[in-house]
Amino acid sequence: MAADVDKNSFDKDSEGRQNGRRTPGSGSWFYRGLWTLLLVFAVPFIAFGIKYYQDARLLRRHEESVRALGAEGIFLFSSLDTDHDLYLSPEEFKPIAEKLTGITPTVDLEEEIVHDPNGETLILEAKMQPLQLDSMTKSKDGFLGVSHSSLSGLRSWKSPAVPSSSFSASQFRVFLPTKNKLEVGDTWWVIPSELNIFTGYLPNNRYHPPTPKGKEVLIHTLLSMFHPRPFIKTRFAPQGMVACIRASSDFYYDIVFRIHAEFQLNDVPDFPFWFTPGQFTGNIVLSKDASHVRHFHLYVPSDRSLNVDMEWLYGASESSNMEVDIGYLPQLELQSTGPSTPSQIVDEEGNVIDSRDGSGEPIQFVFEEIHWSSEISQQEAARRLEVTLYPFKKVPYLPFSEAFERAEAENKLVHSILLWGALDDQSC
Incomplete structure (x- = not known):
């Protein structure tokens, strides 16, 4: 009997399949699939539709802005509109508010700097000799065709913005090497470059630098002693800051560094004027715990006949109406007035033995001489920085006669390069 039932069930299922009928379960799976x-297939089309709608709305908004502001007005607007949404947020409008009111609020630097009240203080002085205008190519024809407003920022920049400033010695810990770069001759990126073949270069139509972050904060503060608008990240490569341990002792490092940064000399309503020194270089001698700075020096090298690149815009276009020139800057440097010193000296019981008087005169110290246990020459340290920034420098570039x-000794050909400026810095 059971066999007959199974047989009948099998026959009915076979008959159902032969008649083209599906069970309810098989139908639900079909519709679900x-x-x-x-x-x-619909998701990409929906995403494309949303993107098309947003782009079309942004295009209409841009056309309305051009009609309302004109080409030069939209250029100024775009320089403030950092997120390119054609709306100005309060943060983006802040430079205009500062310009109109004359009130500059305290910059909100994105790094918490903890000042030790008992820590040491370092005093830096800024020195400057302005750019020699007659070193510019445009000066040969009396700056014919160059508007006065284009060079207004350059002509008016004759002295440092902050002649002297004091710093906590602990702030200079940003110069200390990373954990895996502790040997003499090691190089590392203090501020890494963010440019590559995919990012291209940064835009020209900007007046105010972005808020510095992390290790950029101290470098921004130092360069602000020269001019109030330093850009730590240059528009073109090389970008950033590298350092090298030149010498080491039991308690101190001598660190050589090189920075590529630039300044924006013009402000609204004038068009941007970019002032790009070939490089900033220098050295710092500091304790390995950054509690004491023995020496600090930062400067633009002036041993070449041309050491500054300049670019300025004439119109409201990002890619056109740009003038380029090159010139000579005799002096731009920061230097410590002496080693960092504490504001007071206490004994083992916490009693003040000596302190800085009301006039701010530092406590007089006699510092021990530093004996380096390992070191390389200044020239070798500079070469290693060059190779880090310019990998092509791994191949030696020789003076003409050498x-x-x-070539004769190695039986090789000579490849000659003629440059307007230098190949291994920004003054080109």
């Missing part, structure tokens, strides 16, 4: 397939001597 169909809906899933439709959703998979190149022919080397």
